[in-house]
Amino acid sequence: MKVSYPSVKQAISPERKGAQPNKNVVVFTTHKAGSMLLFQVLLDICKKNNIAFYSPNESGDKEIPLERMLTGEDFLADRQGCFGPLRFFLPSAILKDAGIIVHLRDPRDVLTSMFFSYCYMHPGEIKGNTGYRKEVAEAGIDKFVLDMSGNNSTSYQGEYGTGSRFNKYVGNIRDRYVKYLAELVGKPNVTLLSYEEMVLDFGSWLRKFLSVFELSDPELTYDFMIRRRAEEVKPGAEDVWSHKRKVTPGDFKEKLRPETIVELNERFREVLDALGYSDEQYEKSQVPIPRKIGC
Numbered sequence: 001m002k003v004s005y006p007s008v009k010q011a012i013s014p015e016r017k018g019a020q021p022n023k024n025v026v027v028f029t030t031h032k033a034g035s036m037l038l039f040q041v042l043l044d045i046c047k048k049n050n051i052a053f054y055s056p057n058e059s060g061d062k063e064i065p066l067e068r069m070l071t072g073e074d075f076l077a078d079r080q081g082c083f084g085p086l087r088f089f090l091p092s093a094i095l096k097d098a099g100i101i102v103h104l105r106d107p108r109d110v111l112t113s114m115f116f117s118y119c120y121m122h123p124g125e126i127k128g129n130t131g132y133r134k135e136v137a138e139a140g141i142d143k144f145v146l147d148m149s150g151n152n153s154t155s156y157q158g159e160y161g162t163g164s165r166f167n168k169y170v171g172n173i174r175d176r177y178v179k180y181l182a183e184l185v186g187k188p189n190v191t192l193l194s195y196e197e198m199v200l201d202f203g204s205w206l207r208k209f210l211s212v213f214e215l216s217d218p219e220l221t222y223d224f225m226i227r228r229r230a231e232e233v234k235p236g237a238e239d240v241w242s243h244k245r246k247v248t249p250g251d252f253k254e255k256l257r258p259e260t261i262v263e264l265n266e267r268f269r270e271v272l273d274a275l276g277y278s279d280e281q282y283e284k285s286q287v288p289i290p291r292k293i294g295c
Helices: 033-046 066-070 107-121 131-139 140-150 163-172 171-183 193-201 202-211 218-233 258-267 269-275 279-285
Strands: 025-026 081-084 099-103 190-194
Touching: 033 081, 033 202, 033 218, 066 163, 099 171, 099 193, 107 131, 107 140, 107 171, 107 258, 131 140, 140 258, 163 171, 171 269, 190 193, 190 202, 193 202, 202 218, 258 269
Parallel strands: 025 081, 025 099, 099 190
Antiparallel strands: none
16 A cells, blocks of 8 residues: 655654663564564554564564574563564563563464465475475365374474474474463463454554554554555455465364364364454454453
């Protein structure tokens, strides 16, 4: 969507020099929950408000070194600003006092989306729908989603949008959600947001997202972000070769066998209940309302 500013550079220029949030902001998510859009949103917000930004998607001294953090280095502790999106839990001393956003998606849709990333659209060492990626496609989506949420998640070659190279540290897809429930969800400094609200009501999601930054003039940033990013999240026609393949919630119901869904429901029961994905309300509105979890 074309921005109504003279130029993109001018549009994202800082509103005031030296501005920093009153506290650190750390954003957690998962693969296949709009994490690249999250990166762009964070980049825009931080540039607009002159906030130092560190991310696994950045380079140089702004890149968060995931493997070093997973093996004990607290990269975040010696820095101030905004960090993310982190696609699995990473411990840090700053989490106690930081403003934390946990942005999650129905894990059944995450697994469904991962299948198409792995088999077709995500770049990697071999092209989509060739070699072992084609073999996985031919074996079928049901086998894939059960493997990636179970004991066979380490048996897949290559990464292709799954984060599998970190499995030895963070586990399979189910493990990553359970870790978020144990470490973050329900804490007083944690704001839990959903992918579903982001794609169905971007304005509502954005207000909640921006509130964590405690900006001096959040409306200015809100208006800018609506103009700049709102069109990107709107659902469109499905394309298995596109990074934005299909954003509509509930895609797993169309792609998976009934018995596979039953098995995933059982595996993720605790997660689905806590995040609001097992409630009748979610079936109607497609936006989950998480259950209150004690600290």
